[in-house]
Amino acid sequence: ENAFPWIEADAGIEFDKWGLPKLNESTLQSTQPKVFFGGDAAFGPKNIIWAAAHGHDAAISIHKMLIGENVEDRPAPGMNIVSQKMGIHEWSYDNAPTIDHRFKVPHRPKAEALKDIMAEVELGFDPKLAFEEARRCLNCDIQTVFEGKLCIECDACVDICPMDCITFTDNGEEKELRTRLMAPAMNPTQDLYIGNDLKTGRVMVKDEDVCLHCGLCAERCPTGAWDMRKYYVEMTQAEHACRKQ
Ligand code: SF4
Ligand code: SF4
Incomplete structure (x- = not known):
């Protein structure tokens, strides 16, 4: 069973052996030409940057399709x-150039973190540390x-x-x-x-x-x-x- 059990089998959308939709990787168009996928639904788990990029690419495809242009001609x-x-x-x-090594994100002391399951472990950079880390760019x-x-x-x-x-x-x-x-x-x-x-x-x-x-x-x-x-x-x-x- 794929991750989209709610998609009816006769909708014209084909899936691969991993349950992911068969897509054109640049247009994100599925085998049902009016359906496009993006984000984790397209190629499995990736990060949010990929999800935003898929959104842009799919939007270009949809726009081209709606105005009757070839979705594979990518601007x-x-x-x-x-x-x-x-x-x-x-x-x-x-x-x-700076010779500093990477600054690690400070963590909450283990004793404190173990006492409280809701306590955030990563404390984040303070302004000084963030500045030093940014200077390593x-x-x-x-x-x-x-x-x-x-x-x-x-x-x-x-x-x-x-x-x-x-x-x-x-x-x-x-x-x-x-x-x-x-x-x-x-x-x-x-x-x-x-x-x-x-x-x-x-x-x-x-x-x-x-x-x-x-x-x-x-x-x-x-x-x-x-x-x-x-x-x-x-x-x-x-x-x-x-x-x-
Ligand atoms: S920019 Fe690159 S090539 Fe130019 S001096 Fe610096 S390290 Fe050398
Ligand atoms: S790039 Fe400039 S500094 Fe380097 S060899 Fe040529 S003229 Fe000299």
Whole structure:
């Protein structure tokens, strides 16, 4: 028996062997074209972020279906990448790396928690601890962007990078190239960032896996060949955005 015993067997909605509805993963449409699923009902337990995303995707599908468009033509999200430079050494984000380890959420003392089954065990961060934890943010939404045409290959960025993640070298096969970087790039699942257009014909290779997004390379670069840019993704919403297609 599936999790939807109240759905009549002749409703046209097919279920898999786990009792979950058979769905198109991008449109969330079931085998009954007028029925869409989302959240835990779609693919089993996930978190609330997935549930909200399913809601948006299903809303786009429903809207397209109602106006007679193909639900499988999915509108692309909006994307933007904007420089965060505000001055020679000023960025619009806090770029100082911190060496703090993760701060643990304080717990109620065990003796107290065991006495009262209703007492919350996790006490949460106080403002000071929350501030310290937030300062550990690695600014993953801020990307290093390289313009090879502006680079004079002075190696200043290579010298200042605290993680040795920038190398100027001859190009080569990726597997071999990974072994001759300033610090060998050991994680094959993380793509290398390759910049070309250099006057010497070499390439700039950056190991994204270890970058701290500290912006020191962009601060040191005398020509502005490095920039720190914030990457925005604006997810498509139903109605006007999907009608633009
Ligand atoms: S942002 Fe910081 S860690 Fe990343 S490449 Fe530049 S200097 Fe190195
Ligand atoms: S500091 Fe700038 S100009 Fe110098 S090597 Fe790095 S990117 Fe090129």
